[in-house]
Amino acid sequence: MTATSATGTTVALWRDWRGWPETIATAWRRSLRFRIISITLLLTSFAIFVTSLTMALVIQNNLFESRRDEVLSDALSAVGSGQKTLDSAEVTDDASALRALWGDVRDEIPRASSSSLIAAFAIDEPPVGTGVRGFTTGLSADLLSPGLRERVVSFPDRQAWQSVSLPMEDGSTAPGIVVGQQLIVPEVGAFEVYIAYDLADSQQTLQFVQSTLWVAGLILIAIIIGISWAVLRTVSKPIIEAAETSARLASGDLEVRLPVHGEDELATLARSFNAMADSIEAQIKELGELSLVQQRFVSDVSHELRTPLTTIRLAADMLNDQRDQFDPTTNRTAELLHTQVQRFETLLADLLEISRYDAGSVQLELEATSLTSLAEDIIEQMLPLAQGRGSELRLVAPGGYTPVDMDPRRVRRVLRNLVGNAIEHGEGRPIVVTVDSNQHAVAVGVRDFGLGMDPEDAQRVFDRFWRADPSRQRTIGGTGLGLSIALGDAKLHGGTLAVWSELAVGTNFVLTLPRQPGDLTGASPVSLEPEEVLSEVSHATQPMQLTELRELYFTDSMSNAEEDTP
Structure with a gap:
């Protein structure tokens, strides 16, 4: 395609685009079917959008809260299992035994938890020589906010949690939750224990549910539009027929009538319209016949008056020519008679001309x-x-x-x-x-x-x-x-x-x-x-x-x- 043809195509598309609002406005004014379908589509789309959005938010909140409660329960169980191991052991001054016990706890917490992302940090510096130190297994301390750590330190008997974005192996991130609480190690002190849980599976479930809702909403809109079209076609078809028949009747086609089907309201409307058309046709024919009679009467009377009027005009002309021989009163009478006869002759000529126009017989x-x-x-x-x-x-x-x-x-x-x-x-x-x-x-x-x-x-x-x-x-x-x-x-x-x-x-x-x-x-x-x-x-x-x-x-x-x- 050349640059000129591409430019012409762009201009043509732009002109078509500019003409769309006027086309839509014209269809809105002139088409009842288009107007009702448009209103149904807009209102249905809005209602389904609001419903789908509300359901998606509710499902998201419920799914998140359910997964959060599950995570909190799992973390509590895992840390509790580790604390139980510590409490049941006989702690002595032997540093090697204490290190072995701490190692058992480090192994126990991942086994009791569904997550392997664990980190532990000593709140106070452990005594020298105990060999008990904090650890991390896949959970970086950078993911822990100062606020979360402060809550864990400040409330030793409570769990604290926060939402985080967990880095994945492919470089992407996934939504997650980090749960923290304290673990008391005898002869050593308190530790902050944090367990991170991956919520990618919950996110996938939520996306699946939301996409299903939107697809179902679109399908529902299409179904409603189809039903509305079918119902509207059933109702609007007789109305369109009535409008077209009325236009033909108004244009002079007095024989046109509406078809009558059934006994419902539309059938009643068709029968009433046909009765009205019959009445109008009868009245128009009667008026036409009266008009023809009137035209014929005017024409016949005008023609019949011509002969006596010609005689009267000749007599009036003769009297008018000799009016100087009459007395003043008779003179004036002869003059008035001549003038009025001329006026009457003009009126008669105009009446004949009007009758020709009414009869449609005038030729140029x-x-x-x-x-x-x-x-x-x-x-x-x-x-x-x-x-x-x-x-x-x-x-x-x-x-x-x-x-x-x-x-x-x-x-x-x-x-x-x-x-x-x-x-x-x-x-x-x-x-x-x-x-x-x-x-x-x-x-x-x-x-x-x-x-x-x-x-x-x-x-x-x-x-x-x-x-x-x-x-x-x-x-x-x-x-x-x-x-x-x-x-x-x-x-x-x-x-x-x-x-x-x-x-x-x-x-x-x-x-x-x-x-x-x-x-x-x-x-x-x-x-x-x-x-x-x-x-x-x-x-x-x-x-x-x-x-x-x-x-x-x-x-x-x-x-x-x-x-x-x-």
């Missing part, structure tokens, strides 16, 4: 069109109405000149509706129409500085026949369906129509259309929440003609037109 007639050109045409059409309300129409078009496939009739209707609403609610303040584009979309924003709305009202602004202030009358002939139809036109293009509004600050509508057919990707080229305030656009007090707007913005904008091409 696409052609390459410049969104900036459409905005200019709408501003030119709406300029007299804006002048009559004292509002100034301003066009800002840094982009949007490149033709994009759209239905110009529907987009023109959306813009006319947005600009008309801005004029009606703009309170005579300036209205800014912004057109821009990027590589993904083209967009137009219509900004007014009028009354504005609170967030709750802004969420309902696209509802049919809804008004933020019911007491406020429409002054330019709106039907209450314009924004709803505009939203439908935007969605039909695969675009969006969004609104931002704030009380006493104004409102901003942004229509965004994709350059290519399909859903939008990326942000809109026109910001929904505007940054400019009224003071920044109020320097121009007189309404401008469209030719002046074109002269003001067209020159600067065309320099950026080529950048609109994706």
